[in-house]
Every structure is written in C-alpha cells, then in structure tokens.
Amino acid sequence: MPLVDELAAAGVGPGRLLGVAIADEVGLAAGGQRWNASVDDLAGVDAALHPRWTWWGRSTAVVGLRLSACWDVAAVHRLLVGGVADEPALVWATTFGLALDGLPADGQLDFVNAGTADGDEDDPVRPDGYVRPDWVGDGWHRDVDRPARWAEVAVRCAERQRAQLDALDAGGDPVLTAWSESAAELLCAELEVEGLPIDVDVADELITAIAGPRPRDEADATRLRAERDRRVTQWARDVDLRNPGEVRELLARIGVDVPDTRSWRLEPLRDSHPLVAALLDWRKAERVATTYGHSWLAAHVRDGRLRGRWSGSDGAAGRMTAQAGLHNLPAELRPAVVAEPGHAFVRADLGQIEPRVLAVVSGDAELARAGAADDLYAPVAQRLGVERSVAKVAVLAAMYGQTSGTAGEALRGLHRGYPVAMRYLDDAYERGRAGRDVRTHGGRLVRMPALGTGLDESGVRAAQGGRGRYARNALVQGAAAEFFKMWAVTVRARLAPLDARIVLCLHDELLVHVATADADEAAALLRSCLDETAQRWQRERTAVRFVADISTIQRWSQAKA
DNA sequence: TCGGTCACGTA
DNA sequence: CGTACGTGACCGAG
Structure with a gap:
C-alpha cells in the first residue's frame, strides 16, 4: 500500500500530529505505527494529508520543503515553562513530571539506576521513564529504525504538551500560539539558510568611508587604528579612548563634567568643545570599524548574503x-x-504595535476603541485633553514604566481614562515585584529571577522594582512578539506559491525578497495576512486595528522612517 | 580564561 | 529608576 494510504489508514489527516525525524533515514510515526520514508515522500504526504509535522526541534525538522503546519516540541516547551533550555531529555522529563535531579547524563555510569535502566535499548524511553541519554544528540540516527522511534516519542511528548496547553489559564489561545511559535522555528531555520541580500561592494564602500580602508595586515590595522585615534588625541596625547575612565578624566580637564561618557549624554555638549565633537565622531567610526567593519563583512557575508x-x-x-x-x-x-537583479524588497512594519497589543491583552474596551483608529494616539489625546505628543509619551511611559520626565500628569489621566489597561500593567508590575511568575497573553511563562543575595534594604527595593518593570514590559513586548510571529508565519505560508522569501524579521518589521513580477502580489499578501492575523489573534472580543506601512523598494534604506 | 562593566547598535 | 537583545573592548579576579 502506498505510504500516503497507510498514513491515512493510521488516522493521519489535516492537522493531525505526524511525527518525523530526519537523518540518513526519515522516520515517521502516528497512531502507534512507525514508517521509514524518503525526503521525497514528504512533500507528497504534506500535499495529500496536511498533517501537523511533529518534531523534537530544529535538528529533526525539515528545512527546504516549506512544510506549513508543524509542532516543535522544544519551542512549545519553552512556551510552557519559560526559559531557553529545551534539550529533549529535559523536555521529556519536564513534560511527564519526572524529577529533574534524576535526569540521566550520557557517558557517566549511573549506578543508582543501573537496575532499572536496562530494558529494550531500541526503545528511546527507559523503564524508569526517562529518555535514554545515548539517544539524544545523534544517538537517534545510529540505526535505520531509530528515527521513526525518535519521531514516535516526539509525538507522545507533543500530545502531552497539547493537553497542558489546553489546561492553561491564559488570556489568549495557547494552542494557537504553540502552532505559530513552532512555525516560527521553521522560519528561523529558513532565514539561516536564506540570508539577507547584501551588495558587498556597496558595503565595502560604506565601511571604508566611515571607518577607513580594509587593513592589509596586522601592522596596517594598527596604523589605521592610530590614524583614527589621532583625530581625537590631537587634543590630548596619551589618552586611551577605549578606556571610559580615562575619557571621563580627559573631559573633566576641558571642563566637561559628566557621570559617564555615553554619547547620548555628550551629544548635547557636542559644540562646547571641538574635542567632544571629535570624540563622538570617533565613537561612531570605531563602532563600525570594530563591530560592523571589514572583518564583520568577511566573517558573515558569503555569496552576497548576510547569514547568522x-x-x-x-x-x-x-x-x-x-x-x-x-x-x-x-x-x-x-x-x-x-x-x-530582477528582484525587489517588500518591506512592512507594524504601526504602534505595542499599545494596540495592550488594548487587546488587557481587554480595555476604551483603549480598543482608540485602537480602531489609524493613529491610536489621536483619540487618546482627545480623551485626556492633551497634545498628541503628550499622550504618546504617557502611553509609552505607562508600558515601559518610566517614572522620570514630564509624563506625570498625563499618566494620571491614563489611569482615569483607561483604568482596565492600566490595571493590567499595574498587576504585572506587582506580580513581578513580588517575584511571582507571569504568563503572556499567548501563554508564555516568564519566570521572575530570584533577588540577589547580600542586598541591603534599598538594594532589595531596587531589585524588586526592576523585576516589576521586567514583568510589565514582558507582557506587552511578549504579546507583541507573539502577534508579530503569527503574522510572519502566515506570510511565510501564503508566500509559498510565489518566488518570494522572508529574509529579515525585526520585531515589528518584515522584509521580503521577491521577484519583481511578484512584488505587488507579495505586498497585497502582507496586508491580507495582517488582517487575517488580527482576526485570529484577538478573535471577536475586541476590534483593534492592526496597521502596517508597506512599500516596495530596491534597498532597505529606501524605507521611510 | 572568565564574568562584569561600559558602550552602542537595533526594535 | 523605560524594556529587550547582540557585539566588542577593557578590566580585574581567578
């Protein structure tokens, strides 16, 4: 019987979990059955059955086939329990409630569990319930039958995760989040392969203009560096510009007294002394020379693509x-x-994403009403009876926790005008302050760090305040990230028929590299995917608009600010 | 050699 | 005393 029919007979269909692990052999698992397959089979299975491809994580994922629906066990684990650790043995033990201090490690004799650790070595799970340490890493593809077994346990883990997500108490839809977070991992894998198109000659010219020519050798590099330094050290010999302490002393000698030498602090004093201007310009050039200079170009750009x-x-x-x-x-x-050549970029960036997201996740009907406008700050300003610029600063201050500056009066207005949203922010702050973990709208757990040891009373207060701001910001920024990723993976899926690829994701901005003939269609897709995402993400509870500025350009710098 | 601090780039 | 991140130079402890 053909593979597709066998899978269908085993219950594989649209959205149903189908485990897959790719090594020399391709292993599949569903409904208690296992199959070996070839990579070529997968596209056909995807087209015929539309399963939700389920894998342990990126190392077992299928990159290059542009499969759409997937379940990334590692990504979902990070969503459920927070943090960044997502190794299969840890994920399995956590998901099934096994003690983490009993987690077996590969390569070390395990006397305690020696009696229980035997069993069938071709079963990736030991009799004591833990994943065999010699299966993780590349152990699962040491034998032709192992990938399918590895896929099988990924499915078991995913099913348990699904139940946990269903039971979560989050404002949004954790399962939907799990789907888009999974697809986002796939997108990341593709971004690593794809890379960002770079014109190396242009890059070279820009770097040379800012930081100087490419050094021929070590000695040349030293000479060029000294040459850059001289523009500043002509004012004061023997000062190490890379030592902030020395720079601060130098500034003091010319009557510029600053607590630190950060450029935003020095910028207002630029004209007070030629040395200050020279120093600021030097810093700019030095940044490019050290971090984004010729060595950066050589290290990260190949074949006209910047990859990371x-x-x-x-x-x-x-x-x-x-x-x-x-x-x-x-x-x-x-x-x-x-x-x-023959291509263009379609660039899209979300407008006022964080206050719009706040309107949804807080359930503030009044803020949602403001979010129905193209410019959210206009109705807010009207309600508060202040200038738009004041309203904007106040909203941002409320979300980020700024207390200094002039936002005070407008901030009080926000509490009166948008009490639900403000309470949401205040609750997050209080939870964080108290050290209680928070969960984003989509269900991501954000764990609060323990307070440092040896703090005095004011130190404790400062640390608690920091934790409060951290929690408050995480709920807004985190929900915005969830929305953005849902948009991005929707775009990824819808772009598949076109000669188009997402080549950059930048928090609220998408850059799509597309054949010129497909550019208009890609631009329309970015827009329709945003509408689709807005509907799906906020369901029908609120009516916040999500807006994007979308333009077709030849180079990234042509995007309007 | 390593972690902490400063500094600065992006959102 | 607005948040998050990545990167590099430098410092001081080990």
Whole structure:
C-alpha cells in the first residue's frame, strides 16, 4: 500500500500530529505505527494529508520543503515553562513530571539506576521513564529504525504538551500560539539558510568611508587604528579612548563634567568643545570599524548574503533574536542591503504595535476603541485633553514604566481614562515585584529571577522594582512578539506559491525578497495576512486595528522612517 | 580564561 | 529608576 494510504489508514489527516525525524533515514510515526520514508515522500504526504509535522526541534525538522503546519516540541516547551533550555531529555522529563535531579547524563555510569535502566535499548524511553541519554544528540540516527522511534516519542511528548496547553489559564489561545511559535522555528531555520541580500561592494564602500580602508595586515590595522585615534588625541596625547575612565578624566580637564561618557549624554555638549565633537565622531567610526567593519563583512557575508543564527523565542518576552548583526545593523549600512537583479524588497512594519497589543491583552474596551483608529494616539489625546505628543509619551511611559520626565500628569489621566489597561500593567508590575511568575497573553511563562543575595534594604527595593518593570514590559513586548510571529508565519505560508522569501524579521518589521513580477502580489499578501492575523489573534472580543506601512523598494534604506 | 562593566547598535 | 537583545573592548579576579 502506498505510504500516503497507510498514513491515512493510521488516522493521519489535516492537522493531525505526524511525527518525523530526519537523518540518513526519515522516520515517521502516528497512531502507534512507525514508517521509514524518503525526503521525497514528504512533500507528497504534506500535499495529500496536511498533517501537523511533529518534531523534537530544529535538528529533526525539515528545512527546504516549506512544510506549513508543524509542532516543535522544544519551542512549545519553552512556551510552557519559560526559559531557553529545551534539550529533549529535559523536555521529556519536564513534560511527564519526572524529577529533574534524576535526569540521566550520557557517558557517566549511573549506578543508582543501573537496575532499572536496562530494558529494550531500541526503545528511546527507559523503564524508569526517562529518555535514554545515548539517544539524544545523534544517538537517534545510529540505526535505520531509530528515527521513526525518535519521531514516535516526539509525538507522545507533543500530545502531552497539547493537553497542558489546553489546561492553561491564559488570556489568549495557547494552542494557537504553540502552532505559530513552532512555525516560527521553521522560519528561523529558513532565514539561516536564506540570508539577507547584501551588495558587498556597496558595503565595502560604506565601511571604508566611515571607518577607513580594509587593513592589509596586522601592522596596517594598527596604523589605521592610530590614524583614527589621532583625530581625537590631537587634543590630548596619551589618552586611551577605549578606556571610559580615562575619557571621563580627559573631559573633566576641558571642563566637561559628566557621570559617564555615553554619547547620548555628550551629544548635547557636542559644540562646547571641538574635542567632544571629535570624540563622538570617533565613537561612531570605531563602532563600525570594530563591530560592523571589514572583518564583520568577511566573517558573515558569503555569496552576497548576510547569514547568522536565528532564535525563534529568546530571552524574557520571547522575541526573535538574530546574530551576526542582523538585528542591529547601523542605519548607515542599510544602503548595502540591496535586492538582487530582477528582484525587489517588500518591506512592512507594524504601526504602534505595542499599545494596540495592550488594548487587546488587557481587554480595555476604551483603549480598543482608540485602537480602531489609524493613529491610536489621536483619540487618546482627545480623551485626556492633551497634545498628541503628550499622550504618546504617557502611553509609552505607562508600558515601559518610566517614572522620570514630564509624563506625570498625563499618566494620571491614563489611569482615569483607561483604568482596565492600566490595571493590567499595574498587576504585572506587582506580580513581578513580588517575584511571582507571569504568563503572556499567548501563554508564555516568564519566570521572575530570584533577588540577589547580600542586598541591603534599598538594594532589595531596587531589585524588586526592576523585576516589576521586567514583568510589565514582558507582557506587552511578549504579546507583541507573539502577534508579530503569527503574522510572519502566515506570510511565510501564503508566500509559498510565489518566488518570494522572508529574509529579515525585526520585531515589528518584515522584509521580503521577491521577484519583481511578484512584488505587488507579495505586498497585497502582507496586508491580507495582517488582517487575517488580527482576526485570529484577538478573535471577536475586541476590534483593534492592526496597521502596517508597506512599500516596495530596491534597498532597505529606501524605507521611510 | 572568565564574568562584569561600559558602550552602542537595533526594535 | 523605560524594556529587550547582540557585539566588542577593557578590566580585574581567578
């Protein structure tokens, strides 16, 4: 019987979990049965049955086939319990409630469990319930039958996770979040392969203009570095510009007294002395020279693509992160991000995403009404009876916890005008302060760190305040990240028929590299996917609009600010 | 060699 | 005393 029929007979169908693990052999598992298959089989199975492909994580995932629905056990684990640890043995033990201090480690004799650890070595789960340590890593593909067995336990884990998600008390839909977080991992894997198109010649010119030419050798590098330094050290010999302490003393000598030498602090004093201006310009050049210079280009750009590692949900709030400078490329270098011949970029960035998200997750009907406007701050300003700019600062201050500055009066207005949203933020702050974990709208657990030891009373207060701001911010930023990823993976799925790829995700911005002929269609898709995501994510409880600025451009720098 | 601090890039 | 992240230089402890 053909594979598709066998799978269908075993109950595999749309949305049903189908375990898969890819090594030299491709193992499949569903409904208590296991199969070996080839990579070529998978696209056909996907098209015919639309299963939810279930894998342990990216190392067992299928990259390149653009499968759409998946369940990433590692990603869902991080959603359920927070943090970044997601190794299969730990995930399994956590999911099934096994003691983590009994977690067996590979390569060490386990005398305590020696009697119970035997059993069938071709079963990835030991009699005592733990995953065999010699199966993790690459142990699961040492034998032709193992990938299917490895896929089978991934499905068992996923089913248990599903039940836990169903039981979660979160404002949103944790299962929906699990689906999109899983797809986001797949997107990350594809982003790592795809890379961001870079015109290396343009990049080279920009870097040279800012930081100087590419050093020929070590000695040349030293000479060029000294040359850069001289623009500042002409004012004061023998000062180590890379030593903030020395720089601060130097500034004091010319009458500039600052607590630290950060550029935002020095910028207002730029014209007070030529040295300050020279120092600020030097810092700018030095940043490019050291972090985004010729060595960065050589290390991370190959074949006209900037590639780095991508993480689907990192840190506290579960934002995506990227390495190799993909997320912090200085604006001056963005002209080097150029679409390839016959292609264009479609760029889309969400507008006012965090206050809109707050309106949904807090369930504040009044803020949701404001969120129905193209410009959310306009109705807020009207309600508060203040200038738009004041309203904006107040809303941002409320979300981020700023207490200094001039937001005070408007902040009180916010409490009166939007009590539900403000209470949501205050509750998060209080929970964090007290050290209680919080869960985002989509169900991600954000664990509060323990207070440091040896703190005095004011130290404790400061640490608690920090934790409160952390929790409050995590709920807004985290929900925004969940919304963004749902949008991104929807776009990913809908773009599949086109000659188009997402090449960058930047918290509220998507960059799609697309054949020129498909650019208009891609732009329309970004818009319709946003509407679709807005519907699905907030269901019908509120009517917040989610807006995006979408443009078709040749280079990233052409995007309007 | 390592973690902490400073600094600065992005959102 | 607004948050998150990645990166690199430097410092001081080990």
